Amino acid sequence: MIISGERDGAALAKLRHCRVHASEDEIAKALEGNWREEHLFALKQSVALYDAYAVQVVECDRQLESMLAKLAQHEGEPGDNKRRSKSKNTPHFDMRTQLFRLCGVDLTRIEGIDVTTAFKVLAEVGTDFSKFKTAKHFASWLGLCPGTKISGDKVLSGGAEANGQSSGSGPQNGGHEPSEK
Incomplete structure (x- = not known):
């Protein structure tokens, strides 16, 4: 709306997201001021770039979907x-x-x-997990297993070691966190 010329703070404040804690009055007051042309131009350019990138992401998703459909080996849902x-x-x-x-x-x-996360792991490993003897071997390859460096009942280190596998960052950083029970 700002790009199309709306400058009324009260009208713009009505567009606030429901999760914004600030009231409409606070937002309207924050929107008072001068509307400098160079800032409006930069905003217009940024919105145009955002829209262009969004179109590119959708095109990439379509291409990915068609490639995955060609690789399908199983039926069903x-x-x-x-x-x-x-x-x-x-x-x-x-x-x-x-x-x-x-x-x-x-x-x-x-x-x-x-x-x-699942796609990231499959892209890295493929669909054949037989190269890993057990699930523990796979978790270790991902770098998810904690270290067990203990000497004389003293834990020297216990964190998971970096092993250079990019898939390991998937479960750690990518997916939903396990739900608390």
């Missing part, structure tokens, strides 16, 4: 999974179903794993 909420960075297609068709199981049913 994953079961109902109501506990997952859609984040702002979730692709613009049903990636969960595509991943299910790719590997035959719904990886998002694992606590702490969302679709982007």
